[in-house]
Amino acid sequence: MSTAVDRELAERLDAAGQSHLVRALEALDGDSRATLGAQLRELDLDLIGRLIDRFVIESGEPPVEGAIEPGDAIPLAQGRAGHVEAQLAREAGDRLVAEGKVALVLLAGGQGTRLGFAGPKGEFPFAPVTGRTLFDHLTAKVAAIRARHGAHLPLYVLTSPVNDDETRRDFRERGYFGLDPATVRFVVQGTLPAVDLDSGRILLEAPDRLALSPDGHGGLLPALRRSGALDQMAGEGVETIFTFQVDNPLVRVAKPELLGHHVLAGADMSSVVVRKRWPGERMGVVARVGGRTAVVEYSDLPDALAEQRDADGELVFWGGSIAVHAIQRAFVERLTAGPAGDGTGLPFHRAVKRVPHVGPDGVLVQPDAPNAVKFETFLFDALPLAERTATVEAARAEEFSPVKNAAGDDSPESARRDPNRLYAGWLEAAGVHVAHAEDGEPVDLEIDPRLADDADTLAERIPQGLAIDGPTALGPDGEPITFR
């Protein structure tokens, strides 16, 4: 017979309608009981109770409140060379980086369920010639910008408890991909328990472990506060945080146009958008909701609005968010000023998922249909809380080709094709012959971001007399590695 469980904890769980967890504790002893007990004491049962009332008992996302109106993105036409404001913005953005006022945040938490890759998404070997990983490629972009500006530009990597150990191990074993380890910092996002879809009971993934999942990319904000990263940034003179996602190899890290428009507008939070390809594309759009800037998810945008076109036949709600943001550190401090740093004011969302769990008889259940609700906050939900925002259009073909799904759109296949086309265009513009296959697609190409991350730089640095007849990776000094 095991000893009594912590009375105070048991009472709190009973009051929260989670008595099955008291029984689960009673069935354990020794280390197992201590493990589960520690997890249970960490839970914010008040918050979880509110989430269950809202999303399980009432079930469903609240509707978007307020009229949805088009966003006010600065179109690409105004971002091209020769445009005076664009030039000023680029210079302001570059200055901000050079002055050491920017920190980079790479969002690399979450679970990567759709891609189905075992391990952190950042370790996915997306590159078609060398099999280089996303972490390797994106950190090379960071190195390139640091070198160009001679700037400190610290890199914070957001991980989740699911992939934190493995991510740190990968960085360590690969020598931080050539970055100074002191400038690469890991921040772990929080978790929330998954609950049963019908009863709202918190699920166990093992007899002594809760089924916890990452709290969404909005979890970045409290995690920056909790981890001390915000204070560290303040101490280093960082004013603006540039966030980007691990699954987009084409991302323009520290995009000067975004940073520049952001500071010139005195914005709290700003975003990059690309043109949606079709009305129903599964992309959130940056719009105005009730007079404030917001990302409206594709599922919340009424068809009539999604399909609306202007006199030129262009979509009125065209600005698809690619989850690249500039955020003022002071704004994050304001949002996380609550006692535990959790009072971000970001709304929660629900996701209905399949979650393996321990059944009442103690046996692990592998559900074949969605059985659980997970709770998440989204970073873009900070936009309506900002006093001022800026939104900047980027060329999709140049800056966005994410690896989200195992196949089809936004998959390893498209994230191979799109950079191939982009790099072939850069090379051909620089006068280099590039071989194409019979279907018209160029051969597989890689360009190390430290060699060039745009057409003009490549044209300046490309080795003389280069011709590309087969799959080729150009290294940081332009040396071609050809595979036939």
Ligand code: UTP
């Ligand atoms: P996604 O929304 O695509 O989620 O993340 P995911 O976890 O990678 O994949 P799915 O939905 O399970 O298939 C977009 C970006 O936000 C980060 C991811 O690492 C990715 O860069 N992210 C997502 C977090 O950092 N934390 C989260 O809780 C969720």
